[in-house]
Amino acid sequence: MSDQFVQVAVPVPMRQLFTYQVPTEMQHPSIKIGERVAVSFGARKVIAIVMVIDNHCTITSKIKPISQRLNDSFHLSDSLVNYLRLCADYYHHPIGDVLQQALPKLLRQVKKVDLKPPMVWRNEDNLQDAQLKSLTQIQAKAPKQFALYQLIVKHSGVSWAELRTLGYSKAQLNALVAKKLIKEVKHTPLPFSWQIEMLTQENKQVLSTEQALIVATINQSLDLFSCHLVDGVTGSGKTEVYLQAMENVLANSQQVLVIVPEIGLTPQTLLRFEQRFSVPICLHHSNLNDTERLDTWLNAQQGSAAIIIGTRSAIFSPLHKLGMIIVDEEHDSSLKQQDSFRYHGRDIAILRARQLNIPIILGSATPSFESLQNALSGKYQYHQLRQRAGASSKAKIALIDIAKQQMEFGLSGTLKHEIKQTLARGEQALIFLNRRGYAPAINCQECHWLCDCQRCDKPYTFHQKQQLLICHHCGSQKRIPKQCPCCGSVRIAPVGQGTEQLEQRISEIFPDVSVVRIDRDSTRKKGELTKLLQEITAKKHQLLIGTQMLAKGHHFPDVTLVAVLDGDGALFSFDFRASEQMAQLLIQVAGRVDVQVSRVKC
Numbered sequence: 001m002s003d004q005f006v007q008v009a010v011p012v013p014m015r016q017l018f019t020y021q022v023p024t025e026m027q028h029p030s031i032k033i034g035e036r037v038a039v040s041f042g043a044r045k046v047i048a049i050v051m052v053i054d055n056h057c058t059i060t061s062k063i064k065p066i067s068q069r070l071n072d073s074f075h076l077s078d079s080l081v082n083y084l085r086l087c088a089d090y091y092h093h094p095i096g097d098v099l100q101q102a103l104p105k106l107l108r109q110v111k112k113v114d115l116k117p118p119m120v121w122r123n124e125d126n127l128q129d130a131q132l133k134s135l136t137q138i139q140a141k142a143p144k145q146f147a148l149y150q151l152i153v154k155h156s157g158v159s160w161a162e163l164r165t166l167g168y169s170k171a172q173l174n175a176l177v178a179k180k181l182i183k184e185v186k187h188t189p190l191p192f193s194w195q196i197e198m199l200t201q202e203n204k205q206v207l208s209t210e211q212a213l214i215v216a217t218i219n220q221s222l223d224l225f226s227c228h229l230v231d232g233v234t235g236s237g238k239t240e241v242y243l244q245a246m247e248n249v250l251a252n253s254q255q256v257l258v259i260v261p262e263i264g265l266t267p268q269t270l271l272r273f274e275q276r277f278s279v280p281i282c283l284h285h286s287n288l289n290d291t292e293r294l295d296t297w298l299n300a301q302q303g304s305a306a307i308i309i310g311t312r313s314a315i316f317s318p319l320h321k322l323g324m325i326i327v328d329e330e331h332d333s334s335l336k337q338q339d340s341f342r343y344h345g346r347d348i349a350i351l352r353a354r355q356l357n358i359p360i361i362l363g364s365a366t367p368s369f370e371s372l373q374n375a376l377s378g379k380y381q382y383h384q385l386r387q388r389a390g391a392s393s394k395a396k397i398a399l400i401d402i403a404k405q406q407m408e409f410g411l412s413g414t415l416k417h418e419i420k421q422t423l424a425r426g427e428q429a430l431i432f433l434n435r436r437g438y439a440p441a442i443n444c445q446e447c448h449w450l451c452d453c454q455r456c457d458k459p460y461t462f463h464q465k466q467q468l469l470i471c472h473h474c475g476s477q478k479r480i481p482k483q484c485p486c487c488g489s490v491r492i493a494p495v496g497q498g499t500e501q502l503e504q505r506i507s508e509i510f511p512d513v514s515v516v517r518i519d520r521d522s523t524r525k526k527g528e529l530t531k532l533l534q535e536i537t538a539k540k541h542q543l544l545i546g547t548q549m550l551a552k553g554h555h556f557p558d559v560t561l562v563a564v565l566d567g568d569g570a571l572f573s574f575d576f577r578a579s580e581q582m583a584q585l586l587i588q589v590a591g592r593v594d595v596q597v598s599r600v601k602c
Helices: 078-091 097-099 129-141 143-155 160-164 170-179 209-219 240-250 265-276 291-303 312-317 347-357 370-378 413-424 499-509 528-537 565-569 580-591
Strands: 004-009 020-022 037-042 044-054 121-122 183-187 226-232 255-259 279-286 307-310 322-328 360-363 381-386 395-396 428-431 440-442 459-465 469-472 491-495 515-516 542-547 559-564 598-600
Touching: 004 037, 004 097, 004 307, 020 037, 020 129, 020 459, 044 097, 044 580, 078 097, 097 440, 097 515, 121 143, 121 160, 129 307, 143 170, 143 265, 160 265, 170 183, 209 226, 209 307, 209 347, 209 381, 209 428, 226 240, 226 370, 240 255, 240 265, 240 322, 255 312, 255 347, 265 279, 265 528, 279 291, 291 307, 312 347, 347 360, 413 428, 413 559, 440 459, 499 515, 515 528, 559 580, 565 580
Parallel strands: 226 360, 226 381, 255 307, 255 322, 279 307, 322 360, 395 598, 428 542, 428 559, 515 542, 559 598
Antiparallel strands: 004 020, 004 044, 037 044, 121 183, 440 491, 459 469
16 A cells, blocks of 8 residues: 555644654555544654545655554544634634544543443333332322432433433432332433424423514524524523424434533523423533543434533534534623633634534523624624513612611621511522622731732632632632731731621521522532522522522522622723623623512612
8 A cells, every 4th residue: 555644633732733654554444534543742642633634745754653543433523623623723723722622531542432331211111010109109208209200201211410410319319229110221322313202392382472583583594504692681581482493403303502601500401401302412511520421422423412401612512413503691701711722602603503504593681792793783683582471570770879878797787678578578589799708818917918829910719618718710729828928917817708708697697597508619519509409499598699600590480689799899800891791790690580579789
């Protein structure tokens, strides 16, 4: 055979491709663009992606051979390789780094992937009398277990990752296994093919005139690129628009990609989609382990995943039959990748939709200024939902001048009175403070020294429970100094108030009320966020304290008062978008109020 050379993208911060020779014994079967190969790069061996195949090379004496062809099915398609090239060119970033974004961690390693068949939970067939009796008892005494059993029966094959995201536990699974009602079996992925019984009509809502017009417009352009901005007030039914717009795409046996800004929105999004469609749904986010991420990647590549719900990096999923992309909360800053390959998930989602010639839907109650400008200039199709669904109305917003109030732990007298009245009516109140930790800084009471992170030049945040100072920008941690490094004083104290401190103070003011705090610190454990949200809906907690995790997309039917503490603090920021972001945050958090009589205090 003749000499053969390939140019490969290596995962290093260099902007060129590197040429390697393909040894004769490795030339069969034919090497393909997008294939993973192992190459020696300096003193290490790395996984590279073949980008160009050539039979000629002007310099041959110093060309290294590729070390190994992996000869597996984990290659990138031509379409995906071209898309990643576009992303690298658009952001002027090294192509090797960009290509790595499209591979799960296990496929970036040289060692062979130990691919075990994915396991799913299914119900036992032909239940005996004893099993039916157990099921009746579970329905009466353990509603959560019964709901889990019904979910498994409906979908006939649900992964542990989905069940964990929805808030179910291993204990509940084990209880059903012990009663021989469910079993764990190997899952054989099959290409997705639509069946009419996959659509559940029970909770399908009747669309308003505004919603119906949007769905009809989207359905007219399913085979063409079109960008639809759905600007709907909170609670106006944007999710129902997504669900009904997806029906025709799924009916054509095509795939749908749904991008959400935060992992916290994944459980409720997954629940809504599970209730409407009995199709294979896969998740893609950072709370999954490496094996679960590889399973999602394979389900996408093999066409067995009908819907993929994920955070920003899900846009790189190898979906060969993608028919629609949905970006929820398109304005959210969490859609931006801030390290390594820096990109905006919304922008490259539009880029992919344009490349594949498919529609993309951007949804938000507070669209970003650039999306609004694109919509008003005619680049996007602009749709508005001005009315909230059902009988709920917009929250009334009142501004409290704290200069004229007596304050206690950051709460004014007026606000405490409103909270007491709300609790007395048996309703819930949400206190929003976009500052996690116990205090945003610590300083010396003598010389006013402030403990700053040397990398970021930002104050360390004090976390009392962990007794640590943590930088919320780079993640570095350090112990609390016993003395001031400038003057030697031991008078070091926290400055300001965070959600951890607010929770402690609120419990002192309202000792007989159940208080729950939701932020990144209190929801680190897997399934904890879903569990807390379910407890809030069940009214186990009356006072809710949280950061912007609570402000996005959640539905709390019994919350009738929202208090925003230090609302104007967001204006004092180096970000030129500070005023825009503050307005978006206020509107979003006000949208958590969902009753006919509602108030927001700032």
